Amino acid sequence: MxxxxxxxxxxxxxxxxxxxxxxxxxxxxxxPNASKPKSDxxxxxxxxxxxGRPAEQGRxxxxxxxxxxxxxxxxRDVLPQEYSARTWVHGYGGGAFTRQYNNNLAFSDGKxxxxxxxxxxxxxxxxxxxxxxxxxxxxxxxRDDILQxxxxxxxxxxxxxxxxxxxxxxxxxxxxxxxxxxxxDFYTHPQLSVAANRQAMICWMQWNHPDMPWTGSxxxxxxxxxxxxxxxxxxRVDAPICIxxxxxxxxxxxxxxxxxxxxxxxxxxxxxxxxxxxxxTGSTTPxxxxxxxxxxxxxxxxxxxxxxxSFAFLDHDTIVALxxxxxxxxxxxxxxxxxxxxxxPFPPIENQTPSLxxxxxxxxxxxxxxxxxxxxxxxxxxxxxxxxxxxKSSSNxxxxxxxxxxxxPISFQRTHGPEREELSHAMxxxxxxxxxxxxxxxLPPLIISMHGGPTAEVGPGLNIEWQYWTTRGYxxxxxxxxxxxxxxxxxxxxxxxxxxxxxxADAASCVEHLASAGLIDRTRVGIMGGxxxxxxxxxxxxxxxxxxxxxxxxYGISDVKALIQETEKFESHYADRLLFGANRTPSDREKEQxxxxxxxxxxxxxxxxxxxxxxxxxxxxxxxxxTQGMADVIKKHNGDxxxxxxxxxxxxxxxxxxxxxSITAQEQWWRKTLVRDAEV
Numbered sequence: 001m002x003x004x005x006x007x008x009x010x011x012x013x014x015x016x017x018x019x020x021x022x023x024x025x026x027x028x029x030x031x032p033n034a035s036k037p038k039s040d041x042x043x044x045x046x047x048x049x050x051x052g053r054p055a056e057q058g059r060x061x062x063x064x065x066x067x068x069x070x071x072x073x074x075x076r077d078v079l080p081q082e083y084s085a086r087t088w089v090h091g092y093g094g095g096a097f098t099r100q101y102n103n104n105l106a107f108s109d110g111k112x113x114x115x116x117x118x119x120x121x122x123x124x125x126x127x128x129x130x131x132x133x134x135x136x137x138x139x140x141x142x143r144d145d146i147l148q149x150x151x152x153x154x155x156x157x158x159x160x161x162x163x164x165x166x167x168x169x170x171x172x173x174x175x176x177x178x179x180x181x182x183x184x185d186f187y188t189h190p191q192l193s194v195a196a197n198r199q200a201m202i203c204w205m206q207w208n209h210p211d212m213p214w215t216g217s218x219x220x221x222x223x224x225x226x227x228x229x230x231x232x233x234x235x236r237v238d239a240p241i242c243i244x245x246x247x248x249x250x251x252x253x254x255x256x257x258x259x260x261x262x263x264x265x266x267x268x269x270x271x272x273x274x275x276x277x278x279x280x281t282g283s284t285t286p287x288x289x290x291x292x293x294x295x296x297x298x299x300x301x302x303x304x305x306x307x308x309x310s311f312a313f314l315d316h317d318t319i320v321a322l323x324x325x326x327x328x329x330x331x332x333x334x335x336x337x338x339x340x341x342x343x344x345p346f347p348p349i350e351n352q353t354p355s356l357x358x359x360x361x362x363x364x365x366x367x368x369x370x371x372x373x374x375x376x377x378x379x380x381x382x383x384x385x386x387x388x389x390x391x392k393s394s395s396n397x398x399x400x401x402x403x404x405x406x407x408x409p410i411s412f413q414r415t416h417g418p419e420r421e422e423l424s425h426a427m428x429x430x431x432x433x434x435x436x437x438x439x440x441x442x443l444p445p446l447i448i449s450m451h452g453g454p455t456a457e458v459g460p461g462l463n464i465e466w467q468y469w470t471t472r473g474y475x476x477x478x479x480x481x482x483x484x485x486x487x488x489x490x491x492x493x494x495x496x497x498x499x500x501x502x503x504x505a506d507a508a509s510c511v512e513h514l515a516s517a518g519l520i521d522r523t524r525v526g527i528m529g530g531x532x533x534x535x536x537x538x539x540x541x542x543x544x545x546x547x548x549x550x551x552x553x554x555y556g557i558s559d560v561k562a563l564i565q566e567t568e569k570f571e572s573h574y575a576d577r578l579l580f581g582a583n584r585t586p587s588d589r590e591k592e593q594x595x596x597x598x599x600x601x602x603x604x605x606x607x608x609x610x611x612x613x614x615x616x617x618x619x620x621x622x623x624x625x626x627t628q629g630m631a632d633v634i635k636k637h638n639g640d641x642x643x644x645x646x647x648x649x650x651x652x653x654x655x656x657x658x659x660x661x662s663i664t665a666q667e668q669w670w671r672k673t674l675v676r677d678a679e680v
Contacts, residue, residue: 003437008444008473008521009675011436015468017667021659022229023396024464026052027367027377028060029307030357031099032143044068045359048078048105048120049367049377050085050097051392058654059084060110062097064120065391067359067379073391076217078120079107081247086110087138087157089165090186091568091621091651093351095139095307098151106172107152108137115140115151115170128175134158137170139306140200141191149173150235152180152190152202154306156569167204180237181222184655185209186570188306188389192224193257193264200224202237203255203264210573214302214455214492215582218245219252219266221279222523241284244268244277246609248583253300254308260316264291267300272489274300275581276311278336290339294332297325300375301354301485302492304457310354320380322351322366327425327457328409329368333383334499336499345386347387350461369461371406395464396491405432405470407460407478416544417482417505418498424506425480425487427458428514429663431468431473438473445674446520448507448548449478450529450536454495454578457486468663475520481506481536483578497581500560500598502539508547523549524674526609528666530554531622531651538600538611538630545608550673552612552666555622558630559602561595566623601626604633610640612669614662616649642669 028050030211034120045067050060079085087093087108096372097107105118112131118124129137131222134157141152151170155177156163167181167190172573181187184206192202195508200542202224224238226233253274255266262281267274276299299321300310311321322329328347334341346448354377356366362383367479369375375394407427431444438444447469451458458478466476473593480486482502483495495502507527527548534556541551557563564575579594580586586594596602611634615627627643634641644665646658653659 003435007675008431008438008442009671011433011471011473013433013471015464015471016661017663019397020464020468020663022656024394026352027375027392027394028052029094030355030365030367031097033099041660045363047357047359047365048099052654054654054656054659060086060096062105062107064667069647072378075392078123079266080123080125083125084110088136089138089154089306090570091338092304093138098140098142100142101148106140106142108140116171128170128172129177139188147680149233152192154187154190160346172353177366178235180235188213188303189255191255191257193259193262203257205252205255208247210576212574214251215577216246216248218242219255220423221264242658243277243279243284244286253303254310256313258313268653269489270672271295274298280498291334291338291341293384294323294341295325299323302453305353308354309356310351312356312358312364314358314364320356322349322354322356324486326409327459327480329459346388348460350459371460372401372404372462374462374464397464402434403432403471404462404467405429409460412509414506414509415512416508417502419502424482424509425471426510427460427469427478429476431475431518431527434470436473443518443521444473444475445524446475446477446511446514447670448510448527449476450527450533451478452531452533454483454499454503454532455485455492457484477510477514479507479510493582496577497579499578500539503536504543507536507540508544511547514567526550526670526674528552529556533557540606541609541611542600542603548609550610550669552669554614555616555619558626559599561599562626565623568620571621601630601633604630604639605637607634607639610669610673612665613641613643614665615643616646616653618648618650621651
């Protein structure tokens with residue numbers, strides 16, 4: 001049957017709002033394995049991972065995955081319904097569970113903030129620390145034999161006016177919490193290991209305001225001792241040494257012990273890219289792992305979430321890693337001894353919440369998407385495997401692959417903003433639906449998508465939500481604007497002092513490029529984004545009022561001064577660098593001028609586009625009063641604005657009913673603003 005000719009934006013799609021909201025899960029994190037090999041080498045391999053389930057009110061469920069030879073993997077929920085494996089440390093969480101030495105699971109419960117131990121065989125749950133609504137635990141580690149009695153964790157304590165972060169050791173037997181490292185503003189990646197000389201060692205990352213972990217952080221190692229007395233056992237950390245990183249200019253990421261020899265592998269971006277470094281046992285001077293041809297790429301990324309893992313040991317000298325160049329990730333096998341590598345014959349990967357873990361031997365698993373497959377849990381059983389095996393897909397929507405529109409990486413000249421001689425980047429996804437063609441006399445409307453962060457990135461992986469729009473006849477461009485990761489540190493720091501200027505200028509330049517290439521209708525362009533992407537959306541509507549016909553901001557920032565004053569500790573100084581520049585302290589008068597100039601709230605009278613504002617009422621990052629204030633100002637100036645609040649939702653919508661309501665509202669908005677009345 002010949003395709004139906006119909007206006008772009010009006011096509012019928014098999015991807016409905018209710019299916020998108022309810023027939024899928026978010027795949028969040030794979031637990032690290034225990035440090036020792038299996039006691040029975042013939043027993044099936046197992047991993048545990050977390051699914052975020054909109055249909056269960058956004059609950060995060062731990063799932064056991066058993067790999068059966070010559071059969072499909074067996075999946076089983078092991079977390080009782082009343083628990084949710086989530087943490088609120090830094091406002092974003094991560095690292096909410098880990099495997100223990102005895103194959104039990106330790107987890108932080110997002111409903112109570114308590115810490116628990118669970119036997120996955122029986123689903124018996126034992127409380128270790130009772131919940132407290134002002135104390136959060138995350139980045140749990142309990143893998144090594146020396147941790148039989150202890151769980152290492154990051155504790156974030158909100159019980160006093162000043163929020164205090166520290167590394168603690170939790171006594172599994174008594175529930176006693178011992179602070180072992182403190183004094184810095186932030187910590188991540190606490191891990192223990194027994195080195196070759198049998199000295200127990202601990203490593204961790206730390207940083208202080210005004211840095212973020214990707215702008216300036218340090219990696220420490222120290223000895224671990226447990227003192228015994230009549231009052232019980234007390235852990236102690238001695239002789240800490242900073243082995244890498246520097247405040248303000250050099251960041252480290254993802255330290256991992258090699259449990260066979262006690263060496264430590266991590267990433268550092270001193271070269272301009274997060275490259276691999278190795279610290280040998282007994283040394284305090286790490287060495288670069290020189291991989292010729294991979295120097296201008298990244299083995300890590302900005303760590304918004306605790307427990308990130310984009311590489312894993314497979315044996316003493318072999319790792320598997322996700323390597324990123326120009327926002328496109330590839331799996332690579334690295335021989336650390338010979339400094340050689342090879343790319344398996346797998347497609348490009350997009351991994352938004354890095355989680356790659358060894359299963360056993362050369363068997364590994366990771367979460368990611370490919371250009372024609374949505375986010376999934378993948379398994380690679382051996383280094384000779386030619387295909388990726390899907391264990392669990394994030395989407396259960398029954399749709400033919402003929403509907404999928406693959407993302408096309410594009411680079412374009414900046415025609416707006418301060419750096420007009422440089423290139424910016426985006427992923428362009430044209431409209432596609434096998435049942436429809438657009439009219440010969442029209443070009444498709446365009447939706448510009450601005451990612452959050454603003455240090456996030458967008459890769460070529462299949463995004464079902466974007467397909468929701470492209471199957472209806474919209475083109476979509478996801479802009480990797482100045483400040484995005486996935487490129488160099490220079491590109492990532494290009495937004496310093498230019499937030500609200502360079503990012504939105506790149507969005508405008510992307511529109512000009514696509515319009516000049518005859519790919520979109522420049523008179524029908526909308527812009528959308530969440531969080532920092534929502535801020536970019538609002539700022540773009542103010543800065544380029546004649547370019548955009550509509551805008552959708554999801555929990556976007558409207559007042560950067562209020563953001564600085566009200567947001568979580570983790571990001572409370574982040575905006576300083578973005579607004580004022582690195583290592584620069586403006587006068588109070590200049591600071592007020594910049595804050596006023598970069599806040600859409602104070603320039604909303606310029607907005608000509610119809611604006612939709614979507615906001616969670618429990619948002620701790622961008623409080624609801626920011627969204628309400630923006631709506632009030634637009635209304636005051638007779639602008640077209642609609643605001644929708646979502647009860648029980650925070651910084652990002654997790655519940656099925658909220659997701660469906662949000663998607664439906666967005667579709668109605670784009671129909672109203674990007675599809676002409678005569679066409680509907």
